[in-house]
Amino acid sequence: MMTPVQQVVMAIIQITVLVSIILLIVPLMTFAERKVIGYIQVRLGATRQAGGIRGFAAGINKLSWAMGRIPILSFFRGLPVFAADGLKLLLKEDIVPDRADRFVFVIAPVICMIPAFATFAVICFYPGTLFTFPTTFPIIGGLPFTGFLTDINVGLLYIMAVGSIGVYGIVLGGWASNSKYPLLGGLRSAAQIISYEIPLSLSLLVAVVLSGTLNFRELSLYLAGVPMVTAAGEIVQMPLIAAIPLFFGFFFYITCGFAETNRVPFDLAEAETELVSGFHTEYSGMKFAWFMLAEYANMMAVSAIAAGFFLGGHYLLPFGLQRFVPDSIPFLAQPSLLFFFGKVFFLLFTFLWVRATLPRYRYDQLMSVGWKWLIPVTLVNLVIAATIRLIF
Amino acid sequence: MFKNEELEINLGPQHPSTHGVLRVKLRLDGETIVKCTPIVGYLHRGVEKICENKTFFQGQVWTDRMDYVAAVSNNLGWAESVEKLFGIHVPRRAHYVRTMMTELNRISSHLLWLGTHALDIGAMTVFLYAFREREQILDCFESFCGARLTTTAFRIGGLREDIPPGFIKQVQAFQDRFLDCIDEYETLLTENRIWKRRTIGIAPINADECIAFGVTGPVLRAAGVKYDVRKAFPYAAYAEMNFEIPTRTEADTYARYLVRLEEFRQSHHIIQQCIDGLPEGNVMAKIPKVLKSEVNEIYHPIEAPKGELGYYLVGEKGGQNPYRFHVRGPSFVNLQALPQMTEGRLLADVIAAIGTLDVVLGEVDR
Amino acid sequence: MSILKKLLPLDIASGMKLTGKYFGRNFLQANRSKKHIHITVEYPETPISIAPRFRGRLQMLRDEQGEIKCVCCLACEKICPTQVITISKGKKEGRKTPFPTRYDFEMERCIFCEFCVESCGFDSIILNHQFELAAYNREDFSIGMEGQFQDMFRVSPVGQHSISSTKNPDSPDYT
Amino acid sequence: MPITKVWIEEGCIVCNACEAECPDVFHVTADSCHIKADARIDGQEDENRSSKSVLQNGLQSSLETSIIAAAVACPVNVIQYEQIISQIPIEPPKIEVEVAIEVITSVVPMVAETEPALAKVQSVISETITSAPKPRITEVWIDEGCIVCNACEAECPEVFHVTADSCHIKADVRLDGKENENRFEKSKIKQVLGESLVEKIISAAAGCPVDVIKYGVFGDVPKIEKKLDAVHDHSPDAVRSFVWDIAAAPNRVVVMPKTIPLPSLRTFLAEQEAQKIADEAKWQKQLADYEINKTKALGENKEPPKAPVRPAPKKDDNDMIAPVPASADAPELLYLREKLGASVQEIFQQSGELVCQVAPEAILEALVLCKDDPALKFEMLVDETATHYPVADEFKFSIVYHLTSLSRQRRLRLRILIPENYDVESAVSVYPGANWLEREVFDMFGIRFKNHPDLRRILCPDDWEGYPLRKEYPTLGLGQREIDFREDRSGVLMRLSLEKAGNLNINLKKPEAN
Incomplete structure (x- = not known):
């Protein structure tokens, strides 16, 4: 067992690693958004830095121009843009509107961002030890570095509880701007989150009902089809037929996830062409960047949950199909960080892909889709899952 | 028990989806529109007054700048109305080339409409796909007359020069791939459930209201009225062309979308006929270097991409410039119907309605 | 059937397929391969094609002897819809026809309609292929016969990329 | 000093400069330049290269300055003329x-x-x-x-x-x-x-x-x-500045129209009749002159002058036939006259367009009739606009309504002539689409419409002064800053004046912008 000091140090190290990964992936996502949507729209996206004809920027530009000759690698031209983007947002003038509610205006992006980051506390990236610190390390020498921060047994509850706080940031930001378009955007967002919280929870309940646990790590392992030992000592394995509600549940969850993260086709809160930019019309500089961070971190969280619950988590095949991969195959049969992140990145790509393809729902249509369509369907799915659980 | 308060909100003049500097004053009850008042004039440059002080030759460059996405159509209207005022007989080859260019321009204008309309409703990618084809058309314009947007394409009495070598090949290359491109747009939009929900039944205006408000063009045709100036009062070489007037009866945004898509195909068909049947001969009528008009007044409408574009010209005896010049811009007249289409509906529908009316503020304000 | 159609998002799937196809094609192909999938051009590095009739900036021409061809008939000044051309007539030793002592072209108002070139009976002006017409001062837009940068006979140093490289604009036979 | 003969030598570039200077004498066609038949004593018009055409006596002195101006303006100097030059040009x-x-x-x-x-x-x-x-x-x-x-x-x-x-x-x-x-x-x-x-x-x-x-x-x-x-060569680093070339500034005075270009069959016929009479009188006078000259020449035993030739109607090789008003034969117009009776002032056709001019009081009645009558059925009002005629006495504006029948595919123009400060009956009750069009007419001409639901300015701001499309409204807007478009932007004039000032030891200061 670890001493309290060791626990604290370990937690700090893990949090630092996690937050840096998020903070790295989020700007990379903004870069990927440009490039993916650019490629889809038969153009190139970002390819270069601004800069003089001499010096560092020019060197990078030259390098990326050479990179352009190589397929696939040419996708990563203009990669330094993400750093420039962040720098720009940091250095930009921070404007607070004259009649805005100053305190709320400043606090709103923080409210938006903190829950988005807090969600990652219970997400399990790897169900076990990634590596062990060498014994030469002070304090933490010889301790394992696990693929998850905490392993609490109400992980899902925590996710749903924390995740629903983020909308307050949007509502308050829209309200505090003291401007009409942000107000409309904030109100839309409030209504939207309330409507979609229910089908989101219902679709996640499928996983809970099937596995019987709220622990993220156990959930993901069980739903991947791995035989598990219960507290009573029985060996349980997910029946194959449970893949059916899981499969549909995945789509429902992803749909609700789009709505929760305010992405197209449900980006009504910041509808570019209707409400100019919705709730963050009046925001600029770092405060705007926090909203962005929150949005992309939310996307990552949704992707990670979807990957962990529905897409087989750390194993290769989703929906419990992993059992057909014989254990004798060395790499593919084992859980891996690579599989998990591969699925997360694919889902993140899907966010961008959908954004480039679909139009936007109207406000009332979004509501009707949520209430009249998604809630009944997820309920039916839940009943099916419960039936399967009961019978098998 | 509850206090109802209406919110007044200005959509524009700076707004991403008002397509220029249109300002719409909206009174909202929640997100429902109680009153909608379009306010125009932010781009008023006095084109009519300017043209009254320019010669008939010079006037053409101002028509480029009214409906700048359909400059060739405007040029055609100007050239034809001056020719009508003077009674100039234009060679047949010039008519064919004019028809071809105008139809290309109709496609390019509709492409811009399609792209921006889809973008307003949230579909980003159609915009770029539409601009890909539009770019090819603009390349054709560039090789024909040297400019891409403000074309000043035609001259009074015909064309400045004959078509350049290789031009037909260039247009044919566009023709060959354009039908596939229409299918791409349709894949992204026509059957898409979100697109259908956003457009079906939105911003309706029936045939009687259209006629009452003087609304013309695809909006009128989507209401089931088979009226097209190209058929009703043929000009240029349209009398010799074989094409259909696409109509729908639903009179909503989706119907207008389908009508315009069908117009793509009809324009494609007309261009093909122009290429195949392009007659030989000179392209410029013999006209004096100084045009001095007789006392006459004419109103010459053409079917611009947005609807009936009419030029009203009054000629003075011996005058080198028009005594009076008036433009009946289709966008200007069509925009009148906006309150009719949006009142009692939702805020997002205003965006769809402005998009589906296809207004260009350069023409509204002139 | 219709319920099934409503349940299964095939319409969305076909749209995703199309956009996915374009992404895949662009992703797998080098940006600068022979066949471009993308329509954008990396402009300063990649040369772009200009149609022969392109209407760029006004430029005066010289004849074989290096003489200015313009004879000050004022046809261009008269026809210009925006009055950007100002000409002063003058005489020059050993030349029969009048000689422009001043030929001003105010590019900021020019609308590139090519009426001036059309009206010129002596082929003494053209609109060249220059499209990079930016400048740092308003005064730099008024182009005359003299001046370091605003010479009517030369292209501006800003527009190095926009002249097709095959033709030398300084040569007298440039058309 | 009167100019007797004018001719054009080889080398004409058909540049149109002469016609712009002196339209009474020169006529430039698509490929050549003529001396007009009206100006020539033999009444013929041909290409007239090198053959000196004698001008008519009446025109010789009156057109002197404009012919000289045209000759000077000719860029290739091919216009030649013979002038009776007195001995001492200046100075009694x-x-x-x-x-x-x-x-x-x-x-x-x-x-x-x-x-x-x-x-x-x-x-x-x-x-x-x-x-x-x-x-x-x-x-x-x-x-x-x-x-x-x-x-x-x-x-x-x-x-x-x-x-x-x-x-x-x-x-x-x-x-x-x-x-x-x-x-x-x-x-x-x-x-x-x-x-x-x-x-x-x-x-x-x-x-x-x-x-x-x-x-x-x-x-x-x-x-x-x-x-x-x-001087036209100078070092490139010459001082460049803004100097206003006042002499080159165009005249900004509003030129009011002199004629009333109101197309009308009645006026056209009257003008034609008058023209015919004038031509006939001219011809008779020429004949009489000839007779007198002949007898005079015979009396003095000189060679008799040539018999005058009646000038043939001018023929241009243009593809242009000027449309003239013709009497109405379209059933719509006849029907309208029959229905509206005395309130129809005139009906005619020109350029294939049907025009019906009605009394301003009857315009609403006419519009209702046009819209509702099954024989007319002009369902749509496509355009409504006005024209300002400041020279006319009885009226100041014409308002035209362009109607289109979608079902029968016909067009009709209704026209009314109204004096200043006459309130026209609004067409909005018949055609709702007239709303904005009438607002535009009000905005541009200041014509007020009775019973219009919302008569405000539409294109101009609400506090705009004046009505822009009236003829007395200057092209340079009221209150607009005067911008001299011919200002010396390339600095040539400044350089010249600076050099000159340098020669004269004058220190010319750079004008400061206020």
Whole structure:
């Protein structure tokens, strides 16, 4: 067992690693958004830095121009843009509107961002030890570095509880701007989150009902089809037929996830062409960047949950199909960080892909889709899952 | 028990989806529109007054700048109305080339409409796909007359020069791939459930209201009225062309979308006929270097991409410039119907309605 | 059937397929391969094609002897819809026809309609292929016969990329 | 001096410059330039290269200046003319004699006392005048447009005196001894000074940047080169600045129309009738002239003049047939006249368009009829606009309604003529689409419409003054900053004036923007 000091140090190290990964992936996502949507729209996206004809920027530009000759690698031209983007947002003038509610205006992006980051506390990236610190390390020498921060047994509850706080940031930001378009955007967002919280929870309940646990790590392992030992000592394995509600549940969850993260086709809160930019019309500089961070971190969280619950988590095949991969195959049969992140990145790509393809729902249509369509369907799915659980 | 308060909100003049500097004053009850008042004039440059002080030759460059996405159509209207005022007989080859260019321009204008309309409703990618084809058309314009947007394409009495070598090949290359491109747009939009929900039944205006408000063009045709100036009062070489007037009866945004898509195909068909049947001969009528008009007044409408574009010209005896010049811009007249289409509906529908009316503020304000 | 159609998002799937196809094609192909999938051009590095009739900036021409061809008939000044051309007539030793002592072209108002070139009976002006017409001062837009940068006979140093490289604009036979 | 003959030599470039200068004589077609038949005495029009066409007597002196202007404007100098030139171009010598007497009497009063002496002096003077080899400046004046640049005073301080806001001719050189602004009024110079100051005055006039100094000279003008015109090469780093070239600024006065271009069958027929009568009268006069000349020539045993030829109607090789109004035969127009009766003022067709002019009081009735009558059924009002006729007496505006029948595919133009301050009945109750169109007419012309639901300005701001499309409204907007589009942006004029100032040792300051 670890001493309290060791626990604290370990937690700090893990949090630092996690937050840096998020903070790295989020700007990379903004870069990927440009490039993916650019490629889809038969153009190139970002390819270069601004800069003089001499010096560092020019060197990078030259390098990326050479990179352009190589397929696939040419996708990563203009990669330094993400750093420039962040720098720009940091250095930009921070404007607070004259009649805005100053305190709320400043606090709103923080409210938006903190829950988005807090969600990652219970997400399990790897169900076990990634590596062990060498014994030469002070304090933490010889301790394992696990693929998850905490392993609490109400992980899902925590996710749903924390995740629903983020909308307050949007509502308050829209309200505090003291401007009409942000107000409309904030109100839309409030209504939207309330409507979609229910089908989101219902679709996640499928996983809970099937596995019987709220622990993220156990959930993901069980739903991947791995035989598990219960507290009573029985060996349980997910029946194959449970893949059916899981499969549909995945789509429902992803749909609700789009709505929760305010992405197209449900980006009504910041509808570019209707409400100019919705709730963050009046925001600029770092405060705007926090909203962005929150949005992309939310996307990552949704992707990670979807990957962990529905897409087989750390194993290769989703929906419990992993059992057909014989254990004798060395790499593919084992859980891996690579599989998990591969699925997360694919889902993140899907966010961008959908954004480039679909139009936007109207406000009332979004509501009707949520209430009249998604809630009944997820309920039916839940009943099916419960039936399967009961019978098998 | 509850206090109802209406919110007044200005959509524009700076707004991403008002397509220029249109300002719409909206009174909202929640997100429902109680009153909608379009306010125009932010781009008023006095084109009519300017043209009254320019010669008939010079006037053409101002028509480029009214409906700048359909400059060739405007040029055609100007050239034809001056020719009508003077009674100039234009060679047949010039008519064919004019028809071809105008139809290309109709496609390019509709492409811009399609792209921006889809973008307003949230579909980003159609915009770029539409601009890909539009770019090819603009390349054709560039090789024909040297400019891409403000074309000043035609001259009074015909064309400045004959078509350049290789031009037909260039247009044919566009023709060959354009039908596939229409299918791409349709894949992204026509059957898409979100697109259908956003457009079906939105911003309706029936045939009687259209006629009452003087609304013309695809909006009128989507209401089931088979009226097209190209058929009703043929000009240029349209009398010799074989094409259909696409109509729908639903009179909503989706119907207008389908009508315009069908117009793509009809324009494609007309261009093909122009290429195949392009007659030989000179392209410029013999006209004096100084045009001095007789006392006459004419109103010459053409079917611009947005609807009936009419030029009203009054000629003075011996005058080198028009005594009076008036433009009946289709966008200007069509925009009148906006309150009719949006009142009692939702805020997002205003965006769809402005998009589906296809207004260009350069023409509204002139 | 219709319920099934409503349940299964095939319409969305076909749209995703199309956009996915374009992404895949662009992703797998080098940006600068022979066949471009993308329509954008990396402009300063990649040369772009200009149609022969392109209407760029006004430029005066010289004849074989290096003489200015313009004879000050004022046809261009008269026809210009925006009055950007100002000409002063003058005489020059050993030349029969009048000689422009001043030929001003105010590019900021020019609308590139090519009426001036059309009206010129002596082929003494053209609109060249220059499209990079930016400048740092308003005064730099008024182009005359003299001046370091605003010479009517030369292209501006800003527009190095926009002249097709095959033709030398300084040569007298440039058309 | 009347011009008798005009012809065009080889080398015409069909540049149209001559027609712009003198449209009465020259007529430029697509590929050649003609002398008009009306101007020629033989009444024919051909390409007229090298054959000298004789102008009609009446036109010879009246068109003199414009023909000379056209000849000067010709870029290739192919327009030639024959002119009757009198011997002494400038200057009646009588004035000089008077001046001389005055000078002499004032300078040598002692001599003038005796009559024979005076006669002697007079004879001397007349001798000097007729044989005078030396030139004399007789009068100096300053035209409009002086920019008070001080250049003339630097050149010739004896004559010119530049004050703060104007330029004067000094009192002591003037014959009348007064000093004033001296615009238009040619001030006579004292004869004594006339000779000595010739070079100075001429160089001052040449040095004037706006060329407003004019002088009358007697005798041969000494050749003084305009130094500044010769310069056209200069170093690229010359000072560049903004100088307003006032002389080149276009005239911004509103030119009001002189005619009433209101197409009308009645007017057209009346004009044609009048033209026919005038032509006939002209022809009769030509015949009569010929008869007189013939008898006169026969009486003097000279060769009789050619018989006049009746000029054939002008034929152009253009693809252009000017559309003329024709009487109405369209059933719509006839039906309208039958239905509306006396309120229809005129019906006709022109350019294939149907026009029906009704009384302004009956316009609503006419619109209702057009819309609802099953025989007409003009469902749509496509356009409504107005035209301003400031010259006309009985009316000031015409309002036209363009109606289209979608079902029958016909168009009709209804027209009313209204005086100033007449409130027209609004068409909105019949055609709701007229709303914005009438607002535009109100905005642009100030015509008010009765019973219009929302008569506000539409394109102009609400507080705009004036009605822009009226003819008296200037093209340069009211209250707009005057921008001289011909300002010296490339700095040529500035450079010239700076150089000149440098030559004259004047420090020209750069004007400051206020």
